[in-house]
Amino acid sequence: MSQTVVLSVRMSCEGCSGAVKRVLSKMEGVESFDIDMKEQKVTVIGNVEPEVVLQTVAKTGKKSSFWEEEVEAVKTDTKAEEVEAKTAEKTETKATKAEEVEVEAETAVKTGTKVEEEIEVEAETTSVEIEKTKPAEVEAKEAAAAAPPSVGIETKPAEVVA
Known part of the structure; x- marks a missing residue:
């Protein structure tokens, strides 16, 4: 069963995106992926477990989280920073x-x-x-x-x- 996993990955250069590309290319079950440096977004489609995809990308040393959580976390962090x-x-x-x-x-x-x-x-x-x-x-x-x-x-x- 194919599913889509969307991650937020902090990438500052082509080397960062290259590292993410390497680990996803080697990962079993991945049918395709898209790396959007501008939005710091990685979309993975395939017969994969979301947690496994997240852990695999995180092994590159890039800060990674699920896209929805990241958006909510940024909103929460921003709100907390404003209050602080x-x-x-x-x-x-x-x-x-x-x-x-x-x-x-x-x-x-x-x-x-x-x-x-x-x-x-x-x-x-x-x-x-x-x-x-x-x-x-x-x-x-x-x-x-x-x-x-x-x-x-x-x-x-x-x-x-x-």
């Missing part, structure tokens, strides 16, 4: 946002610390300036208050006797 890509993208986005928040928090802490340090330095500088200027102002006011009002009398500085 979306999941990875979402994870990456979340990681990026987390990093941004972390950087903002570090910046806020550094900025806050810097502002606090600047306030402390400014406060220290101001208190030092106040201490320096306050006595001079107080002395000037005290001297002005203690001095007799000048009414047009000229005074000469006192001589210091040693």
